[in-house]
Each structure stands twice: as structure tokens, then as C-alpha cells.
Amino acid sequence: MKLYDYQPFPHPRRVRMFLAEKNIEVPTEQIDVMKGEHRSAEYLEKNPEGLVPLLELDDGEFITETMAISRYFEATQPQPTLMGTDAISQARVEMWHRRVESGLFNTLVTFFHHATDGLGDDRYRNKDWGEHNKSVALTMMKTLDARLADSQFITGDEFTVVDITAVCGIDLGKMLGIDIPYELQHLKRWYQEVNQRPSAKA
Numbered sequence: 399m400k401l402y403d404y405q406p407f408p409h410p411r412r413v414r415m416f417l418a419e420k421n422i423e424v425p426t427e428q429i430d431v432m433k434g435e436h437r438s439a440e441y442l443e444k445n446p447e448g449l450v451p452l453l454e455l456d457d458g459e460f461i462t463e464t465m466a467i468s469r470y471f472e473a474t475q476p477q478p479t480l481m482g483t484d485a486i487s488q489a490r491v492e493m494w495h496r497r498v499e500s501g502l503f504n505t506l507v508t509f510f511h512h513a514t515d516g517l518g519d520d521r522y523r524n525k526d527w528g529e530h531n532k533s534v535a536l537t538m539m540k541t542l543d544a545r546l547a548d549s550q551f552i553t554g555d556e557f558t559v560v561d562i563t564a565v566c567g568i569d570l571g572k573m574l575g576i577d578i579p580y581e582l583q584h585l586k587r588w589y590q591e592v593n594q595r596p597s598a599k600a
């Protein structure tokens with residue numbers, strides 16, 4: 399088994415945090431996206447989408463998509479559970495994960511690609527679209543602040559994959575100069591707690 403990874407980028411970090419929480423070690427190979435290694439013929443043969451992370455299983459099958467890779471490990475090593483244990487907690491994880499991924503994580507990725515130089519390649523850029531996505535991300539931060547006023551973690555009392563996606567999104571924002579607004583004290587409290595977990599260093 400091998401995880402194709404790129405240390406500085408947020409999608410692969412989500413998988414590394416997920417693995418660290420479960421105490422699973424997987425050999426990794428760094429694919430330097432900034433140098434364009436994800437566009438090499440050799441890598442595209444493994445993942446025609448040219449994205450990281452990518453998981454290579456022992457039988458040679460490749461799994462793409464951060465959540466698909468996470469689900470694989472949740473199923474192969476359920477403890478500690480990161481995606482809920484019963485119908486209601488699994489539904490809560492799914493609900494919050496969709497909201498956090500689309501409203502926070504993906505909007506900040508879009509800001510990166512559209513409102514900054516992004517990967518420095520020649521893809522289509524629309525600065526206004528990037529800025530709009532930044533405002534959606536800030537609205538989602540407010541929503542999370544309200545949620546965290548009476549909840550330790552985003553889905554409730556248990557740390558889940560939702561917290562992983564959110565903290566990786568918040569750190570991407572920080573890297574791009576978009577910090578948690580001062581008044582969102584509950585979100586800041588949560589961020590400090592989650593950021594102190596050993597997995598956050600993954």
C-alpha cells in the first residue's frame with residue numbers, strides 16, 4: 399500500500415490527519431505539485447485526474463478522492479470511529495461534512511485558484527469569483543461559530559472527520575491571509591483545541 403501525498407497541500411493533509419487519528423501508518427511518496435510532478439505521464443497513468451491524494455492498494459488498485467480514501471480506512475479499521483457509529487451520528491457527520499466541505503474547504507480552494515496566483519499555471523481565473531468564495535467561507539465560519547457555542551466538536555461530543563476537514567480548511571485560509579474573524583470566539587476555542595491534537599501536525 400502507498401499514499402501519494404504532497405506535504406504542503408490541504409487535501410492530502412486531510413488523509414494524513416485521518417490516518418494519524420487512527421494510528422495507521424502508510425508509506426508515502428511525495429508528488430511535488432508545485433513542480434508539476436502530478437502532470438507527469440507516469441503519475442497520470444495512476445491517476446488520470448492528476449490530483450493528490452491517491453491511494454495504491456496492495457493488489458494494484460488505485461483509489462482517488464480524499465473522502466473515498468478516508469472511508470476505506472474507516473471500514474478497514476473502524477476504531478477510533480471518525481464517521482459516526484449509528485444511523486443518527488452517521489447522518490450528522492454526512493450533513494456537517496457536506497456543509498463544511500462545500501461551504502468552507504472548497505470555497506477557500508476556489509479562492510486560492512481564482513483570487514491568487516494559485517498553482518501559477520495557465521488555468522482560467524476569475525478574481526471576482528474567488529472573492530465571492532472568500533465571503534461564502536466567512537459566512538460558513540459564522541455558522542460554525544454558532545454551532546460551536548454549545549457543542550465541543552462540530553458534530554457533537556465526538557471528534558470526527560468533519561473537524562479534520564474544517565481545520566484543514568481554516569489553516570488553508572490562514573495561509574492565504576484569511577484568518578478567523580476576532581468575534582468568532584467559539585470557532586477560535588475549537589480551533590485551538592483541535593490544532594493541539596497530535597494529528598494536526600500530520
Ligand SMILES: N[C@@H](CCC(=O)N[C@@H](CS)C(=O)NCC(=O)O)C(=O)O
Nearest residue numbers: 407408409410448449450451463464
Ligand atoms: N476531489 C479531490 C481533489 C484533490 C485536489 O484538488 N488536490 C489538489 C492538492 S490539495 C491537487 O492535486 N491539485 C493539483 C491541481 O489542481 O492541478 C479530493 O477530494 O481528493
